[in-house]
Amino acid sequence: xxxxxxxxxxxxxxxxxxxxxxxxxxxxxxxxxKNLGKLLxxxxxxxxxxxxxIAKTNSFWYSTQTERGTEFYFVDAAKGTKTPAxxxxxxxxxxxxxxxxxxxAYELPxxxxxxxxxxxxxxxxxxxxEWTYDLKKKSLAKGKAIGNDRPFGRPGGRNWSExxxxxxxKPVVSPDSLWEAFIRDYNVWIRPHKGGDxxxxxxxxxxxxxxxxxxxxxxxxxxxxxxVKFRPAWKRFVxxxxxxPADQVQPKYSEMEYAKPGDELPYQVPVxxxxxxxxxxxxxxxxxxxxxxxxxxxxxxxxxxLTFEYNQRGHQVYRVLEMDGTNGAIRTLIEETSPTFIHYSxxxxxxxxxxxxxxxxxxxxxGWNHLYRFNGSNGTxxxxxxxxxxxxxxxxxxxxxxxxxxxxxxxxxxxxxxYLIQVYRINFDGTGLIRxxxxxxxxxxxxxxxxTCFTDTWSRVDEAPVTVVRRSSDGSVVTxxxxxxxSRLVATGWKKPIIFSAKGRDGQTDIWGxxxxxxxxxxxxxxxxxxxxxxxxxxxxxxxSFSTQGGMQMYAELGFVVVQxxxxxxxxxxxxxxxxxxxxxxxxxxxxxxxxMKAAAEKYPYMDISRVGIYGTSAGGQxxxxxxxxxxxxxxxxxxxxxCHDNRMDxxxxxxxxxxxxxxxxxxxxxxxxxxxxxxGKLLLIVGEMDHNxxxxxxxxxxxxxxxxxxxxxxxxxxxxxxxxxxxxGDHKRMDFFVKHLLGVDPPEWK
Numbered sequence: 001x002x003x004x005x006x007x008x009x010x011x012x013x014x015x016x017x018x019x020x021x022x023x024x025x026x027x028x029x030x031x032x033x034k035n036l037g038k039l040l041x042x043x044x045x046x047x048x049x050x051x052x053x054i055a056k057t058n059s060f061w062y063s064t065q066t067e068r069g070t071e072f073y074f075v076d077a078a079k080g081t082k083t084p085a086x087x088x089x090x091x092x093x094x095x096x097x098x099x100x101x102x103x104x105a106y107e108l109p110x111x112x113x114x115x116x117x118x119x120x121x122x123x124x125x126x127x128x129x130e131w132t133y134d135l136k137k138k139s140l141a142k143g144k145a146i147g148n149d150r151p152f153g154r155p156g157g158r159n160w161s162e163x164x165x166x167x168x169x170k171p172v173v174s175p176d177s178l179w180e181a182f183i184r185d186y187n188v189w190i191r192p193h194k195g196g197d198x199x200x201x202x203x204x205x206x207x208x209x210x211x212x213x214x215x216x217x218x219x220x221x222x223x224x225x226x227x228v229k230f231r232p233a234w235k236r237f238v239x240x241x242x243x244x245p246a247d248q249v250q251p252k253y254s255e256m257e258y259a260k261p262g263d264e265l266p267y268q269v270p271v272x273x274x275x276x277x278x279x280x281x282x283x284x285x286x287x288x289x290x291x292x293x294x295x296x297x298x299x300x301x302x303x304x305x306l307t308f309e310y311n312q313r314g315h316q317v318y319r320v321l322e323m324d325g326t327n328g329a330i331r332t333l334i335e336e337t338s339p340t341f342i343h344y345s346x347x348x349x350x351x352x353x354x355x356x357x358x359x360x361x362x363x364x365x366x367g368w369n370h371l372y373r374f375n376g377s378n379g380t381x382x383x384x385x386x387x388x389x390x391x392x393x394x395x396x397x398x399x400x401x402x403x404x405x406x407x408x409x410x411x412x413x414x415x416x417x418x419y420l421i422q423v424y425r426i427n428f429d430g431t432g433l434i435r436x437x438x439x440x441x442x443x444x445x446x447x448x449x450x451x452t453c454f455t456d457t458w459s460r461v462d463e464a465p466v467t468v469v470r471r472s473s474d475g476s477v478v479t480x481x482x483x484x485x486x487s488r489l490v491a492t493g494w495k496k497p498i499i500f501s502a503k504g505r506d507g508q509t510d511i512w513g514x515x516x517x518x519x520x521x522x523x524x525x526x527x528x529x530x531x532x533x534x535x536x537x538x539x540x541x542x543x544x545s546f547s548t549q550g551g552m553q554m555y556a557e558l559g560f561v562v563v564q565x566x567x568x569x570x571x572x573x574x575x576x577x578x579x580x581x582x583x584x585x586x587x588x589x590x591x592x593x594x595x596x597m598k599a600a601a602e603k604y605p606y607m608d609i610s611r612v613g614i615y616g617t618s619a620g621g622q623x624x625x626x627x628x629x630x631x632x633x634x635x636x637x638x639x640x641x642x643x644c645h646d647n648r649m650d651x652x653x654x655x656x657x658x659x660x661x662x663x664x665x666x667x668x669x670x671x672x673x674x675x676x677x678x679x680x681g682k683l684l685l686i687v688g689e690m691d692h693n694x695x696x697x698x699x700x701x702x703x704x705x706x707x708x709x710x711x712x713x714x715x716x717x718x719x720x721x722x723x724x725x726x727x728x729x730g731d732h733k734r735m736d737f738f739v740k741h742l743l744g745v746d747p748p749e750w751k
Contacts, residue, residue, distance in 0.1 A: 024527075024559025025739035025749040032519070033557035033735065039492055040548045040693035047484035047546075049467040051075070051446045051455045054115045058448045060455070061085050061113060061495045064482060069106025072113060073481075077453045077469045078196055080479035085113065086122060088137050094140040099127050152450040162257045163266070166230050169213035172220035179275065181218070182453050183463055186210035188457040190275060201273045202280055203230065211271075219303045224325050225273040226297065226306050229282070233264040238695045244719040248418050256692060260650040262663045268294050270308065272328035281328025286327070286572040287321055288330070290314075291655075301355045306332065309350075314661040315341045320350065320359070333379040334361055340582040341657055346571060351398050352376065353428075360385070360405065360428075362392065364575040371395070371405065373428055385430045388412065391572060393421055397451065403428040404434070406451075406472075408443075410572065416440055417499065417512055419544055419572055420460070423475075436475035439466065442544040453478060461514055462496040471541050489548065493519030502599035504592035509577065511592045513542055513565030515600060515607075516549055518556040528742040529597060529612035531635075533627075535588040536619040537581040537658045554731070555615075558739055561607050581658050585647055586630065586670030588623040611742045613637035615734060617680075617725045618694060619644060625672045625683060625702065632680035637741045639734045641686040641725045642694050645672035649698040673698075676705035682741040686730050688721025692726035 011225075042065060058078040063070055072085035088105035095103045097350040104110070110124040123132045123143070130143035171182035173193055180193045186205035191198035205211045208231065215228035235257050240635075242252040259265070262406035268291065272281040288294055288310040296309045305326050310319045320334040336342050347369050349362035356376040363372055369392050371385040386392055398405050406425045411418035413435075423437045423445050437443045441458035448454060452472050459465035464484035468477045498515040532552050534541045542564050543549060552562040567589015569581035580587060601607040612635050616624040621643020627635035644650035647659045648667050659667060668674045683706075687699035696717075706713050716733060718726060726733065736747040 005649045011622060015280045025743045025745040026087050029558045030748055033554045036550060036554050043489035045485040046482040047465050049457055051480050053449055055117045055581060056449045058453055071106060077448055080469060082481060086133055090138045091133060091140060119600055128511045138192040140424050157251055166212040166214055172216040174218045175220055176222040179222060181216045183211050183213040192612055217297050217299060219299045219325060220301055221303045223275050227271050229269045229271055231267040233266045236263055240690055242690055242720060261648050261652050261655045263652060267291055270323055283323060283328050283330050287332060311344055315344060315657050318342045318344055334374055336363055340579045349395055353400055364642045383430055385426060387475045419540055461543050461546060462499055465546050495521055500600050511567060511596045513563055513596055516552045516556045523606055525606060526608045527606055529607050529609055530555055530560045530562045530738060531614040532562060532564045533614055533616040534620040535570060537569055537571060540566045540570045542566045558735055559743055563595050565593045583660050583666035585658050590631050611636060613738050615639040617641040622672060627718045628681040628683055629672060629675045629678045637682045638736050639684045641730060642688060642691050642723050643699055644694045645702045649695050673705045676702055677709035679706060679711045684737045686716045686726045688718050688724055690720055690722045693723035
């Protein structure tokens with residue numbers, strides 16, 4: 001080949017590569033992205049097993065999508081047998097005869113069934129009636145008409161942030177049904193339950209410091225009562241203007257109670273009353289005076305004491321306290337302390353054994369979340385139950401007779417992703433640890449009512465689900481129930497996510513994430529990278545179980561590689577890993593995320609990390625904007641929805657847990673409002689005017705700060721939208737923003 005032909009061929013290949021790059025972000029890409037749900041739906045067969053155990057039997061039913069449609073199965077877990085739950089053809093034909101509507105055997109108009117306890121019949125709701133099917137006779141009987149019980153609109157009840165009226169509850173009846181306690185004129189009164197004169201037991205309740213009608217706790221012998229004296233705090237409200245109500249022309253105005261970091265909180269003190277002696281003992285608050293909350297009041301069965309839990313403001317001290325049932329004296333049974341925070345909202349676990357003679361307790365005191373056994377009489381530690389550089393994720397159940405705990409854990413199995421959940425059993429004394437699940441995947445289990453067997457479904461983002469029945473005694477497999485078939489999914493062009501890990505900022509800790517590729521992926525192309533971020537310290541967020549990853553896949557279809565990563569500061573690893581977030585939510589694990597993407601780009605050169613975008617909602621909205629403020633050398637484009645951009649503007653329980661109390665300069669350091677003047681790159685802010693999760697003013701304060709700093713940015717407020725990423729409108733705007741600013745392509749006109 002002569003030099004001229006070589007140059008010509010190189011020029012052609014260069015042009016082809018250039019035009020391939022330009023092809024990203026086309027109308028065809030948008031159409032494929034928006035039709036992704038239809039393309040991928042019903043392409044996974046023999047999956048989605050959700051066992052419904054029948055009464056107290058070791059049998060269950062489930063439904064799954066098969067080559068024929070939706071099929072229902074009955075499984076005798078003890079025997080390991082699986083049979084069709086019913087004759088689908090018979091039910092379809094009998095429904096046709098009764099209703100006149102054509103029915104297909106594997107597209108029946110119901111998704112749930114109910115077995116009788118004797119397993120002779122099953123029932124279901126369809127076509128406005130209840131139906132009963134005799135399994136032996138294969139006959140269907142039409143029952144009573146059923147109403148539409150589905151509620152419309154938002155669920156009723158109190159708003160999550162609204163405090164209750166502590167005086168409006170009903171009288172509380174004693175265990176022996178002879179007495180009832182109630183609040184009158186702010187004080188505790190007791191009267192015979194079936195009628196009689198009421199006796200006033202307290203006289204210290206006043207309008208500003210009164211007894212709560214919701215916190216009246218009788219001892220099992222009905223001779224003692226603990227009430228809680230309650231001092232309310234000033235209430236903060238978030239105010240809303242609904243600009244475009246559906247039922248009137250003019251705007252509507254509303255408000256919602258909403259405590260924020262630093263706000264004053266109610267104060268509570270337990271008070272013991274001896275019914276027969278008519279005595280009152282007000283507890284000394286020395287051990288619970290700096291309250292975030294006191295809760296979980298429980299009497300011992302032998303009436304000796306009542307226990308409750310104290311969460312100190314700032315979440316660095318947590319105590320299990322005991323109130324003596326004879327004189328109201330308070331003592332500590334268990335105390336947790338931390339120089340950073342105690343993850344009370346995610347890792348708190350307590351189980352009292354033998355009427356509190358012993359207590360099983362979860363703690364991170366050795367640097368990892370583990371279980372401990374305490375003496376419930378004097379609070380001394382008996383033994384640490386689980387230990388090692390791995391974490392207990394949740395306790396499934398405790399067997400007091402066998403003195404064993406069955407629990408979920410992660411990070412224990414060498415060579416596996418440390419977030420993958422396996423199921424274990426261990427003795428109270430810390431011996432006999434056994435793994436009950438097997439397979440390199442994320443396990444989800446469901447135990448039979450008698451706990452002798454369980455279903456185990458496991459998968460990874462790159463491995464389809466398998467479901468088996470196991471024996472609880474040793475985890476051995478009784479039978480395989482389903483093996484998912486994803487051949488139809490793969491045939492659409494869908495690519496399995498890539499699991500990738502790289503070292504974090506300390507050069508030692510593995511950071512884990514996934515990589516999503518477009519269905520028309522070309523390894524010879526160069527793809528800008530978009531990160532889907534949620535760095536809330538309350539959990540970890542990278543998917544571990546199999547799914548189509550439809551949300552991220554949608555953005556990949558436009559011509560991007562999409563990634564999701566769990567950086568330091570998130571949960572479910574060591575305490576040190578988690579503590580990075582303390583007084584430092586703005587960190588969001590970015591040093592780890594950036595190193596991860598750089599390492600991924602070295603291994604996968606189709607990732608163009610000179611063009612990196614990021615998006616997120618809520619805490620992810622704070623982090624995605626923070627990426628452009630604190631790391632503009634790496635992140636170039638961000639779309640942030642409903643962000644809690646300043647941790648003083650968001651809900652008290654979440655933000656004080658990580659950012660601490662009292663408020664300090666570190667709140668400024670993590671604030672997108674305070675640091676708005678640092679903005680570089682392209683930013684789109686989206687917020688719903690009716691966001692009831694994060695105060696919408698949090699986003700508007702960023703807008704205000706950016707305007708004052710003379711920064712160029714984009715902003716959308718969506719009328720009547722609650723806490724959301726923006727719905728289909730927001731998705732489209734997010735697509736356009738990344739296409740324009742990362743691909744350098746003008747998005748196609750909206751249809």
